[in-house]
Amino acid sequence: MDRQNTIKLDDMVPSQIVKELDKYIIGQDKAKRTIAVALRNRTRRKRLPENIRDEVSPKNIIMIGPTGVGKTEIARRIAKLSNAPFIKVEATKYTEVGYVGRDVESMIRDLMSIAVQMVKREMAEAQEDVVKRRVEDRLLDLLLPDLKEMPPEPAPNASGTTELQVANAPGAFSGAAESTREKFRKMLQAGAFDDKEVEITAAARSQGIGIEMMGSGNLEDIQEAMNSLGSIFGNKAKRRKVTIKRARDIFTDEEMEKSVDQDRVIDEAKERTEQMGIIFIDEIDKIAGTNGSASGPDVSRQGVQRDILPIVEGTKVSTKWGIIDTTHILFIAAGAFHVAKPSDLIPELQGRFPLRTELDDLKTKDFFRILKEPENAITKQYHELLKTEGVDVRFTDEAITRISEIAWEVNTTSENIGARRLYTIMEILLEELSYSASELSGQTITITPAYVDQRLNDVVSNQDLSRYIL
Numbered sequence: 001m002d003r004q005n006t007i008k009l010d011d012m013v014p015s016q017i018v019k020e021l022d023k024y025i026i027g028q029d030k031a032k033r034t035i036a037v038a039l040r041n042r043t044r045r046k047r048l049p050e051n052i053r054d055e056v057s058p059k060n061i062i063m064i065g066p067t068g069v070g071k072t073e074i075a076r077r078i079a080k081l082s083n084a085p086f087i088k089v090e091a092t093k094y095t096e097v098g099y100v101g102r103d104v105e106s107m108i109r110d111l112m113s114i115a116v117q118m119v120k121r122e123m124a125e126a127q128e129d130v131v132k133r134r135v136e137d138r139l140l141d142l143l144l145p146d147l148k149e150m151p152p153e154p155a156p157n158a159s160g161t162t163e164l165q166v167a168n169a170p171g172a173f174s175g176a177a178e179s180t181r182e183k184f185r186k187m188l189q190a191g192a193f194d195d196k197e198v199e200i201t202a203a204a205r206s207q208g209i210g211i212e213m214m215g216s217g218n219l220e221d222i223q224e225a226m227n228s229l230g231s232i233f234g235n236k237a238k239r240r241k242v243t244i245k246r247a248r249d250i251f252t253d254e255e256m257e258k259s260v261d262q263d264r265v266i267d268e269a270k271e272r273t274e275q276m277g278i279i280f281i282d283e284i285d286k287i288a289g290t291n292g293s294a295s296g297p298d299v300s301r302q303g304v305q306r307d308i309l310p311i312v313e314g315t316k317v318s319t320k321w322g323i324i325d326t327t328h329i330l331f332i333a334a335g336a337f338h339v340a341k342p343s344d345l346i347p348e349l350q351g352r353f354p355l356r357t358e359l360d361d362l363k364t365k366d367f368f369r370i371l372k373e374p375e376n377a378i379t380k381q382y383h384e385l386l387k388t389e390g391v392d393v394r395f396t397d398e399a400i401t402r403i404s405e406i407a408w409e410v411n412t413t414s415e416n417i418g419a420r421r422l423y424t425i426m427e428i429l430l431e432e433l434s435y436s437a438s439e440l441s442g443q444t445i446t447i448t449p450a451y452v453d454q455r456l457n458d459v460v461s462n463q464d465l466s467r468y469i470l
């Protein structure tokens, strides 16, 4: 990742967060601001004295807006920036306890699992130099079995593939042995042995997992515990032949695992999950029952809402890493709410999402900017894709305007699917070009309004046709 030296989400002030989101999401200023403030409030809360800190609960948000205007995209971008545990889940994935599907508590387990990975990686990175040195030492031991630091046992010459014959050095390294070893280390670092085969003992995996399913008793944890049981009984340490290159990867994993203290990882991960965790619940409108019927899918949707409620309010969820308190986790929900309204959510849940922010419908000028400005703008993507074939595609501003107008027109005459329309239109616009790109290598193709009209007019003017293919 290239953002190692850029600042991370939790250190950003609201205006910085908004600026970061601006790189990818056009407009929707209100939503960006609300979210930026809610995110910043977590950092502020963390700075409070402990007695007040516990009193401040997170200001959960619901983002409301028509389809395809950037709700999920905002979540995706926050996820990329976040140095706090963050997950995005779809409300529709969950079912009431007792039905087939995922129970809502699994979102907390997933969040914690992300935090554990995150902390483990950070801690291992801090030890990178130590790990690297240890890995090298182990590789050198393999390459120079007779030059080990150990007292000289006539080692069973198991490593039949290491044919290097070096004079036997009894005891610790003698001067000569030492210098041979250092010479080999240089060569090793330069990759001179990468393809050489050695025999290693792949250690049995998964220490520290053990049998931890007691107490949580949910299906996923049980399955995971079973897997780790399998690795205790099944996968005995095996000797196998691998290249030095591969051995280096294996040893690095092992040494990294060894270099971090599992208990510290879990403590830190738990703290981060509880204090700074963020859960983004997408498609929340899909679990809002429209009033009326008291049977059928509405019942089970309400059931999911009831299950989610305690988690949002603050409850204790047991995971294989211990009990997680959800009181201070920030929840951001999003939904189009064209059929159901936020008021169709059960009142208790509405109360737990005090902040509402609406996203605007996208207009022609927004489409223009979406096509052109974001760092991952669609026109840039096509430009890059076709560049791989040696074709230089350019879009004139007038052509982009024309595309935006067409997108808006189709959105109003058939269904309004927001910015998603741009993708289908661009695909049709460039279909011909994509098909024959390899034959056009070396050329510059400029997309003009005339080209746009020529490719799209037939489809757009025929409503029935556009309904199917645009």
Ligand SMILES: Nc1ncnc2c1ncn2[C@@H]1O[C@H](COP(=O)(O)OP(=O)(O)OP(=O)(O)O)[C@@H](O)[C@H]1O
Residues within 6 Å of the ligand: 024, 025, 026, 027, 028, 065, 066, 067, 068, 069, 070, 071, 072, 073, 074, 335, 336, 370, 374, 418, 419, 420
């Ligand atoms: N404001 C915007 N700026 C830039 N790109 C956008 C914007 N809105 C939407 N897009 C693009 O359109 C696509 C769909 O947007 P997104 O997934 O955010 O829709 P949504 O609001 O979550 O809709 P839904 O309610 O249907 O889930 C995304 O790939 C995104 O790149």
Ligand SMILES: [Mg+2]
Residues within 6 Å of the ligand: 071, 072, 073, 282, 283
């Ligand atoms: Mg979405």
